[in-house]
Amino acid sequence: MKYLYYPGCSLEGTAREYDFSTRAFMQEVGVELLEIKDWTCCGASAAEAISPLLSLALPACVLAMAEAMDGAEDILVPCSACYLNLKKVEEKSRKDADLLGRINTVLKEEDLHLSGQLNVRHLLDVMATDVGPEKIVTRLKNPLVGMSIAPYYGCQALRPYVVFDDPETPTSMEPIIKATGASIHQWDMGGKCCGAAHMSTKQDVALELVAAILKEAKGADAIVTVCPMCQMNLEAYQGKINSMMNEDLSIAILYLPQLLGLSIGLSEQDLHLSDNLSNLDAFRQKLQ
């Protein structure tokens, strides 16, 4: 299995453990990743708030660069914001030839051209649909028996494009988490918003949203995420939230490939567990 790989800006910086763990896990299960050469920013949520054309042109550049690579048909994207931005261009350019023309007018300035032949796939889609639980079961070295894991999907991997899971009550993580021997913490918060960029610009609002998620996760040993924004929001403000709620809601937050990687024998160093901002002590103890 081969995929073009688009890490995105966050995975180079604040979410680098997501990048390392994704690459390590994929290598272990025999999936080849071809990083898009000289890739650029997808625009995140910034472009959309300022300029409609820019919010399409920036991800279109990435798709055009990927097309020029000519190595696979699918682009694997771990970050949900990048995924949605790229997917939006994929969907809209296929339906609206005039829009595609307008986008290509802009892309020409950078000597790029988009034809729209590649498929944009979220990392979770690839893990759940293509990789599947069997590849984990056959490689199981450290079964996570006794661990209760709360799967957190966030918003943009599920909505508005309904591709690989239910947009309101998602379950796609469950078979692969169960394959590790862990059990699923049953809750309704899997697809509920983490507050996204509000954590920087309207923090009091975002803290309420995260507090509600952490409260429902009580009893689980960890929450696993598939998006750098969600991961940051859930793990970096637990101290503040504990004071706000007058309750200890601290919990380990891991990226999904980190959890899966642990079960198939990858080391904490391979998975860059020390980069996580949440306190992993209780989680580590349970790993023994």
Add this chain to the structure above:
Amino acid sequence: MNQLEEIVTEVGPEPVLEPVFDPLASVRKKVNACIQCGTCTGSCPNAFAMDLTPRQLWYNVLMGEKETIFHSKTFSLCSVCYYCTLRCPRGLPLTEAMSELKQIAVKENPDLYKLSIRFYQNFLESVRRHGRVREMEFMTLFFLSMMNPFLPLKFTWLGMRLMAKGKVSPEIPSKGRGAFEALFRKVEELEKN
């Protein structure tokens, strides 16, 4: 984007139509079929913090209440979670309409939305210069543009933790090679009309 609407200025055997420039026209087109059911408000995770609920906002859009809309906190509180878009019984592109209001707000009332606008603009400035976001650079530009000496302090704790783990490198803002200058200029040119 055609923002010229024709309104009737005189009724009678020969009504007179006059073009009027209305920035809300395109947004109104998106929500024209709104039946005010309130599903959007019920689905919105940020509604609790809003002055106008989403449903009320769409009503104001339909009524053309520009002043009310661009003095409200509503659209800037949208976290783009797409719940409303998913559930709207009329299938309206509500999240897109919110984004469009954000885009118009940048021009209509920049002072009220200064924090968000500066945040996004500085993010894009970093992309314009380097092709990718340099997180430290963009935050530095953001703090400088806000000219509020207390603002950086809100992020100090998180920034230090990230730097300690080597997840963010301290970088001085640099002009870079203008990586995306041509693209940004073209977009500005095309969007001027």
